[in-house]
Amino acid sequence: MAQLLKQSVKLALIQLACTADKAHNLSHARSKVLEATKAGAKIVVLPECFNSPYGTKFFPQYAETLLPSPPTEKQSPTFHALSQLAKEAGVYLVGGSIPEREDSSDKLFNTSLTFGPRGELLATHRKVHLFDIDIPGKIRFKESEVLSPGNKITIVDLPEYGRIAVAICYDVRFPELAMIAARKGAFLLLYPGAFNLTTGALHWELQGRARAMDNQVYVGLCSPSRDMTAEYHAWGHSMVVDPNAEVLGQLDEKEGIVMTELIQGRIEEVRKGIPLETQRRFDVYPDVSRGFRGTE
Ligand SMILES: NC(=O)CC(=O)C(=O)O
Numbered sequence: 001m002a003q004l005l006k007q008s009v010k011l012a013l014i015q016l017a018c019t020a021d022k023a024h025n026l027s028h029a030r031s032k033v034l035e036a037t038k039a040g041a042k043i044v045v046l047p048e049c050f051n052s053p054y055g056t057k058f059f060p061q062y063a064e065t066l067l068p069s070p071p072t073e074k075q076s077p078t079f080h081a082l083s084q085l086a087k088e089a090g091v092y093l094v095g096g097s098i099p100e101r102e103d104s105s106d107k108l109f110n111t112s113l114t115f116g117p118r119g120e121l122l123a124t125h126r127k128v129h130l131f132d133i134d135i136p137g138k139i140r141f142k143e144s145e146v147l148s149p150g151n152k153i154t155i156v157d158l159p160e161y162g163r164i165a166v167a168i169c170y171d172v173r174f175p176e177l178a179m180i181a182a183r184k185g186a187f188l189l190l191y192p193g194a195f196n197l198t199t200g201a202l203h204w205e206l207q208g209r210a211r212a213m214d215n216q217v218y219v220g221l222c223s224p225s226r227d228m229t230a231e232y233h234a235w236g237h238s239m240v241v242d243p244n245a246e247v248l249g250q251l252d253e254k255e256g257i258v259m260t261e262l263i264q265g266r267i268e269e270v271r272k273g274i275p276l277e278t279q280r281r282f283d284v285y286p287d288v289s290r291g292f293r294g295t296e
Pocket residue numbers: 130131168169170171173193194195196199200
């Protein structure tokens with residue numbers, strides 16, 4: 001039987017120090033991506049909102065227009081910078097996320113662009129679940145005050161390696177999305193994300209490990225580093241989890257790169273030991289995702 005990951009591959013998560021200076025963020029991201037690829041990474045991930053501060057008041061100011069695709073350099077300098085960088089480095093680049101403005105509707109989205117090694121755009125994911133929380137005395141954040149949600153699950157085929165899924169931050173809290181991607185054959189679920197000091201300590205690692213454990217796939221969570229002078233304090237702790245829910249690598253709150261080898265055959269090994277796939281009882285829960293098995 002074909003293995004989900006066609007060959008072992010090095011994954012790098014760049015926990016970038018993100019500032020209010022977009023041009024600086026882009027050139028800094030470039031140097032870190034090149035550092036990771038020189039060390040052998042073939043799939044590289046940037047954090048959520050890597051080229052702007054994270055906050056509803058910043059989204060309109062930093063938003064770029066991505067449609068019609070490809071946008072002009074003026075409409076989206078980030079699109080062009082990421083495309084050129086993926087090509088220069090010869091890697092699959094999951095470009096974190098950026099605030100996007102859809103010109104036709106004037107709606108804003110939190111959007112992730114994935115490029116292939118020839119600089120070609122492979123996928124666009126608009127954050128499906130907006131980060132709306134209110135924990136008294138701790139944190140109130142309402143993305144929906146300015147953002148609109150995306151409406152699709154994003155699965156990307158990397159011909160040499162297999163299938164990955166890309167979603168953004170709060171999306172990780174919704175197991176349905178991860179489950180469907182895994183049933184469709186993804187070997188890796190990637191979440192550019194920016195949890196905070198309240199939810200990060202409680203749920204960041206738990207969410208990553210839970211999605212890996214439930215689905216027996218690799219999971220990567222990629223955060224900005226923490227800046228206590230910024231308005232939003234990111235949790236950091238970018239991490240890679242293996243299909244047995246073991247943490248393969250995790251940073252602290254400072255800037256850095258998590259480099260991990262994803263091993264061909266590991267998913268199948270874990271699934272052989274704990275064969276959830278063949279033990280599911282669709283007769284007991286026929287409405288749950290039976291139709292999502294297979295590769296289409
Ligand atoms: N920033 C997010 O989208 C999500 C988050 O911080 C959380 O779920 O907690």
